[in-house]
Amino acid sequence: MLFFNIPRISENPCILPAFGLKTRYLSAMTWDSLLVLGYYLFVTTVAIGILMENRNPMKTMGFIMVLYLIPIGGLIIYFLFGQNHRKRKLFSRKGIRDNEHIRTWELENISQVKSAEEVTKHFLQDKWKVVNSLFNSDRAVLTTQNTWRLLRNGEETFGALLEAIEQAEHHIHIEYYIVEDDGVGRQFRDALIEKAKSGVEVRFIYDDVGSMSLKRRFLRPMREAGIEVKPFMPVLFPLLTSRANYRDHRKVVIVDGKVGFTGGVNLSSRYTNVKSEGRYWRDTHLRLEGDAVKSLQMHFLLMWRFVNESAPQVSPDYFPDIEVDEITLVQVAASGPDSDWANILSAIFTAINTAQREILITTPYFxxxxxxxxxxxxxxxSGIQVKIILPKKSDSRLVQAAMMSYVKEMLEAGVKVYLYEKGFIHAKTMVVDESLCTVGTSNMDYRSFDINFEINAFVYDNEMAKALKSDFKKDLESCSEITLERWDKRVLRRRVSESFARLVAPLL
Incomplete structure (x- = not known):
């Protein structure tokens, strides 16, 4: 039989090495095959999960292709950028929003707005759709008794912030994306320490990636003074994660529950426009006084509960009665992975669609x-005048290239695009029909709309809209307008680099 003709390995030393090599080779092939099979079974499971989410077909196909065509890397890209965070909430808003004081305040405001709904709808006309969008998507209360003040650049913003901190009597709540260990950062730290030592409650949230320069030597004196300091989602290697996960991009200050601030200005010397600190930074911040501050307070307490795993005992001191004679309609909208809907995105989308005459947008990232x-x-x-101001030079070459890839489509539709040349324009504002405007932390990009925690004030006020429009016109004096003819003459190398940058735009 053939079986008996096969030499025994132990009796033929010449066969032993070859047989052993072949055995190891086959064994290696078997393990490689099992690993590959296991990987693609796992990828298929993930792909089915993506399919079952019933998202945009183009996005669904894009991520499935990345999973199969880029081994290992495809999984990393999906888990960092592709997950639907709103279906996997980081935390629930329920505990804080169910608080007796907050519910009472919300119900009172809702009742007041409902009782005057017909008058308000007549005054706002189509902009009432924006109000409804924010309320139905995030229960964002439309507040009526408010005063406001626009703050231009760091020069005005820092002065107003320090003045409010100096006048604090009960508490100061601060939440910032960027706090740097420089002249401005230390000035604010020392002011907070002084207030904490005088008995004022101070709570301080900073984003661990945006504020990566903060070291123990900066934070230690704050904690020693009794300030409660918490980082938002600390990471081991912040330099490697600045674009890889959702961050707390908000800039919020609340003093005694009466005065609140939000906008684009971070706590950094670069915003002071001192020549030694680099190029000119153009920004816009907003000071609010009135019932809208309660909305800012609520969102801060939600974030505080997340970073601290508990919330302070919510008392009337955090939501005091505020006597404001002026009537200004303000909604504070917050969005992030904790919200069911992309609230700020939907409000901006609705505002654009209800525009009748003019849309003015200023954004550093488009x-x-x-x-x-x-x-x-x-x-x-449709004939509406749409104007957009973008920075001529961004703080990231890749982001700049991705932004520029959208310009031609804008120009072909009749949108007027301007590049700010005086320095870096970091303001995040929009004005619609001189009746609606928004100031806040949200950029016009994927990260702000879908990934980061953001907060914007939507203000339905002719005077603020006119003031922001005046600022827009003044900024145009430092801009150059892009024409379609000029844009088409760009060198091929730039157009190619912009097209490639657009491919990764959702990740930026």
């Missing part, structure tokens, strides 16, 4: 999703 892009194009094509 990487719109398909919905915003189409809405702006449609508005311009």
């Amino acid at each position: 990487i719109p999703n398909d919905e915003i892009l189409f809405a702006l194009q449609t508005a311009a094509l």
